[in-house]
Each structure stands twice: as C-alpha cells, then as structure tokens.
Amino acid sequence: MLAPHARISVVRVHAREEYGEFVSGNQEGFSFCDVDHKIDVTLKYDEVRKIKLGYGGYNDLAHTHTDRTRNLIAAGVVMEGPIGLITAVALSPN
Numbered sequence: 001m002l003a004p005h006a007r008i009s010v011v012r013v014h015a016r017e018e019y020g021e022f023v024s025g026n027q028e029g030f031s032f033c034d035v036d037h038k039i040d041v042t043l044k045y046d047e048v049r050k051i052k053l054g055y056g057g058y059n060d061l062a063h064t065h066t067d068r069t070r071n072l073i074a075a076g077v078v079m080e081g082p083i084g085l086i087t088a089v090a091l092s093p094n
Contacts, residue, residue, distance in 0.1 A: 001025075002051075008032060010043070011050040019055045 002008065006022040010032065018041065020032040029044040035055070 002030075006053065007055050009052040009055060010041075010048060011052070012043070013047055013049050 002022045002025065004022060004024065008020060008022050010018045010020070012018070018032075018034055019036060020034045020041065023031040023033055023040065025031070029042060029047075031040060031042045033039070034041050
C-alpha cells in the first residue's frame with residue numbers, strides 16, 4: 001500500500017505517463033497530485049496499466065518529468081547509427 005505523499009509514476013492504458021504524489025486510494029481507484037500540471041487527478045484502477053514508485057527523470061527544456069528507461073533506449077537507438085558507421089569504416093579493407 002502506498003503512503004500519502006509517496007512519489008509515483010502512473011502509466012495509463014491509453015495516455016502518457018504521469019508523475020505525482022499519491023494522495024489517497026480506495027477499492028475502486030486512487031488520487032494523486034500531478035507535479036507537472038499542478039492538478040489533482042483521480043483514476044479508476046481499470047484506467048491504469050502500472051503504478052511505479054518514484055518519478056522519472058526531469059527534462060529541463062520541457063520542464064516536465066520523463067521516463068528514464070525510455071530515454072536510455074532512445075539514446076541507444078540514436079547512437080547505434082554513428083557507431084555502426086564507424087565500425088563499418090574501420091573494418092572495411094582499404
């Protein structure tokens with residue numbers, strides 16, 4: 001069970017991940033304060049795919065929280081291109 005003011009990341013079924021502080025919960029759903037939009041959000045459990053403890057990372061440009069795992073995967077995909085090109089050039093016969 002989550003304690004009040006616990007930092008959580010909420011992954012909804014058909015929406016973006018949201019970040020906030022847990023407020024309260026009951027048998028049907030829960031409420032949390034969204035830290036990026038400064039609003040209280042109430043959701044039913046069937047609207048949520050996953051609740052994770054802790055916030056994601058923070059994007060200073062957009063001033064919002066982000067999912068660190070998704071950012072690491074995206075960075076890996078972006079870096080794969082140049083690394084593959086450098087490897088191909090280094091291994092090619094002259």
